[in-house]
Amino acid sequence: MKICSVGLSHKTAPVEIREKIAFSSPQKLEEALLIFKKEAAIKECVILSTCNRVEIYLVVNKNSNWKDIVADKISQYQGVDKKDFVEHLYFKEDTDAIKHIFRVAAGLDSMVLGEPQILGQLKEAYGFAAGKNTTGFVINKLMHTTFSVAKRVRTETKIGSYAVSISYVAVELAKKIFESLEGKKAMLIGAGEMAELAAKHLLTNGITQIIVANRTYERACSLAEEFNGVPCNFDEFPERLKDVDIVISSTGAPGFVITPEKVKSALKSRRNSPMFLIDIAVPRDIDPKVNDLDNVFVYDIDDLQNVVDSNLAERKKEAEKAEKIIEEELEAFTGWVKSLQVKPLLVNLRSEVEKVKEAELSELKKKLTNLTENDERAIEAFANAIINKLLHHPTVFLKEVGNSEDSYFYLEAFKRIFNLKREGEEHEKKV
Amino acid sequence: MILQFTFYPILFFLLCATLFFFFFLFTLQEKWGRIGVSFLGLSLAVSFLYLVAKGIQLGYFPITSKHESLIFFEFLLLLIFFVFYFKFRLLMVGVFLAPLALLLIVISAFMNKETSTVIPILQSFWLPLHVMAAFIGNALFALSFVISFIYLIENFRLKKKKFDELGKYLPSITVLDNINYFCIIYGFPFMTLGIITGAIWAQYAIGSYWNNDPKEVWSLITWILYAALLHLRLITGWKGKKIAIFSILAFSILIFSFIGVTYLFKGYHSFKP
Numbered sequence: 001m002k003i004c005s006v007g008l009s010h011k012t013a014p015v016e017i018r019e020k021i022a023f024s025s026p027q028k029l030e031e032a033l034l035i036f037k038k039e040a041a042i043k044e045c046v047i048l049s050t051c052n053r054v055e056i057y058l059v060v061n062k063n064s065n066w067k068d069i070v071a072d073k074i075s076q077y078q079g080v081d082k083k084d085f086v087e088h089l090y091f092k093e094d095t096d097a098i099k100h101i102f103r104v105a106a107g108l109d110s111m112v113l114g115e116p117q118i119l120g121q122l123k124e125a126y127g128f129a130a131g132k133n134t135t136g137f138v139i140n141k142l143m144h145t146t147f148s149v150a151k152r153v154r155t156e157t158k159i160g161s162y163a164v165s166i167s168y169v170a171v172e173l174a175k176k177i178f179e180s181l182e183g184k185k186a187m188l189i190g191a192g193e194m195a196e197l198a199a200k201h202l203l204t205n206g207i208t209q210i211i212v213a214n215r216t217y218e219r220a221c222s223l224a225e226e227f228n229g230v231p232c233n234f235d236e237f238p239e240r241l242k243d244v245d246i247v248i249s250s251t252g253a254p255g256f257v258i259t260p261e262k263v264k265s266a267l268k269s270r271r272n273s274p275m276f277l278i279d280i281a282v283p284r285d286i287d288p289k290v291n292d293l294d295n296v297f298v299y300d301i302d303d304l305q306n307v308v309d310s311n312l313a314e315r316k317k318e319a320e321k322a323e324k325i326i327e328e329e330l331e332a333f334t335g336w337v338k339s340l341q342v343k344p345l346l347v348n349l350r351s352e353v354e355k356v357k358e359a360e361l362s363e364l365k366k367k368l369t370n371l372t373e374n375d376e377r378a379i380e381a382f383a384n385a386i387i388n389k390l391l392h393h394p395t396v397f398l399k400e401v402g403n404s405e406d407s408y409f410y411l412e413a414f415k416r417i418f419n420l421k422r423e424g425e426e427h428e429k430k431v
Numbered sequence: 432m433i434l435q436f437t438f439y440p441i442l443f444f445l446l447c448a449t450l451f452f453f454f455f456l457f458t459l460q461e462k463w464g465r466i467g468v469s470f471l472g473l474s475l476a477v478s479f480l481y482l483v484a485k486g487i488q489l490g491y492f493p494i495t496s497k498h499e500s501l502i503f504f505e506f507l508l509l510l511i512f513f514v515f516y517f518k519f520r521l522l523m524v525g526v527f528l529a530p531l532a533l534l535l536i537v538i539s540a541f542m543n544k545e546t547s548t549v550i551p552i553l554q555s556f557w558l559p560l561h562v563m564a565a566f567i568g569n570a571l572f573a574l575s576f577v578i579s580f581i582y583l584i585e586n587f588r589l590k591k592k593k594f595d596e597l598g599k600y601l602p603s604i605t606v607l608d609n610i611n612y613f614c615i616i617y618g619f620p621f622m623t624l625g626i627i628t629g630a631i632w633a634q635y636a637i638g639s640y641w642n643n644d645p646k647e648v649w650s651l652i653t654w655i656l657y658a659a660l661l662h663l664r665l666i667t668g669w670k671g672k673k674i675a676i677f678s679i680l681a682f683s684i685l686i687f688s689f690i691g692v693t694y695l696f697k698g699y700h701s702f703k704p
């Protein structure tokens with residue numbers, strides 16, 4: 001019995017392959033889970049399928065050729081030739097597999113380092129598989145541990161606390177200027193994917209109104225409708241500048257659209273209330289001299305990108321701490337896995353029982369003071385006989401089931417009945 | 432004796448607070464800043480005890496010597512800090528305020544700590560009122576001074592696009608500007624009240640409202656500066672950086688009229704009979 005993971009991700013496979021292998025609907029996911037479950041060699045499985053990765057976590061028989069089985073099944077089900085994708089797959093076993101799962105859940109393997117969505121996706125995938133009864137004792141334990149590892153990484157490192165997208169950075173900067181965006185107004189000049197994304201982020205953070213200015217008035221109207229805002233003629237935008245706190249500019253104009261003079265007059269009308277101007281256009285829309293005016297803060301696309309880059313570097317530093325946490329947790333978990341093997345468990349049981357015996361014998365000797373040496377030997381032999389008789393059947397049973405498919409279940413039950421613990425388990429329980 | 436016992440703890444706690452705040456600034460770990468705040472709290476408590484003890488000993492409001500008034504001022508400064516701290520949690524203010532309070536206490540340590548009998552000229556109901564009003568105003572202006580410094584730092588960082596861990600502990604410039612405004616708009620009436628009660632008191636004690644004492648003249652200059660600052664803010668619509676720079680300048684003049692004038696010029700405000 002062993003824990004394995006198979007998968008491909010943005011790091012190993014191009015999108016053409018990923019989209020072919022992805023289990024993109026709940027129905028497909030269910031079918032695939034059941035196909036895997038039907039295999040004799042596969043005991044438990046969970047499938048995680050997102051746009052950046054497809055991963056299958058498995059518990060398989062120790063000596064099975066699980067790699068071939070899984071690859072064949074994927075090939076059959078998705079109708080993709082095996083040689084087209086198998087080189088993009090990674091196969092991991094035991095400690096490697098567990099470590100990989102921990103890292104994926106903590107966002108350390110994600111395209112955006114430390115992003116939190118993957119944990120939710122994994123929880124969903126696990127819930128789905130559990131609902132279809134394709135998970136069992138080991139995967140359950142593994143997944144719950146994985147979730148707590150990911151949570152530990154999130155609370156003990158600052159990996160998630162640095163904004164790493166342009167629009168998030170824009171919102172964070174706005175908060176550094178205005179404290180809160182509640183009740184603030186924004187203006188969107190021009191259009192474009194990034195500018196619209198930034199506008200959307202501002203809206204979800206409390207901006208009350210967006211004025212949309214565009215060279216074509218129809219475009220302004222349709223964008224305004226999308227953002228629940230107000231359209232504005234392109235020629236009128238300088239007069240409206242005084243009403244807004246945040247400006248996102250993204251026009252295709254060859255020269256500067258926003259000049260110091262325009263901003264100066266806006267500032268005068270708004271009695272120098274601070275303004276935050278975001279220039280997403282290339283070539284730039286906002287004259288950099290505007291940044292020299294008091295109470296005005298101009299950020300162009302490069303400035304925002306610099307913030308993103310330095311935040312990414314911070315996340316990398318935090319990722320190193322996360323790796324340490326994962327190593328710790330990995331040790332605890334593999335300790336648990338090892339404890340589910342017959343031999344160490346029996347040794348453990350023997351030594352526990354010996355301890356009990358020694359303690360009871362010395363108690364007895366205190367009470368019966370006039371024992372001869374012969375008496376003592378007889379008493380000890382008597383104790384040994386009882387122990388051996390009592391342990392005979394459990395020992396035989398354990399050796400028998402040790403090789404069976406349900407061994408994890410019995411071994412865990414055995415451990416609990418006799419209250420046997422191994423090093424590393426204390427820590428694991430706390431988590 | 433209780434006085435000896437309670438003065439040095441103020442110095443000690445402020446020293447600890449300053450050290451922990453510097454440590455906070457150096458490591459940028461919040462816990463050190465919090466320890467710094469706790470030490471400021473202790474200094475506030477022992478300052479209060481010290482003033483009470485002095486007051487009992489004097490049988491009068493403990494502001495009769497330069498030493499006492501500096502401690503009284505430090506006490507007010509910390510009190511106002513905590514009022515703001517509980518609302519805004521601005522650890523960074525403590526970083527600047529702790530050394531400022533420490534400086535006041537160090538200066539006061541070199542002054543004559545002995546209590547003498549209260550000089551007759553000072554004995555009046557107007558004295559505590561005059562000093563209280565003036566000091567509350569000064570403490571608010573001191574906070575405005577500190578906040579202005581932080582504003583300039585944050586403004587500089589935003590303009591130059593600097594981002595690092597320090598930014599996490601710097602409040603937004605809007606909050607800084609608002610606090611600055613609050614300090615000045617409330618500090619100004621207190622200062623005005625201080626000058627008026629001083630004039631009334633002078634009328635009682637000396638028989639003249641205005642005596643061209645250097646302190647009076649410099650206080651008037653400071654008052655005019657803060658009046659101008661308020662005017663620029665409310666009527667001209669200045670905000671942010673200019674207000675911050677002006678506030679720093681005005682407070683520098685205030686410090687001069689508060690401490691410098693006593694040594695450079697002779698007048699009855701120097702408390703030397």
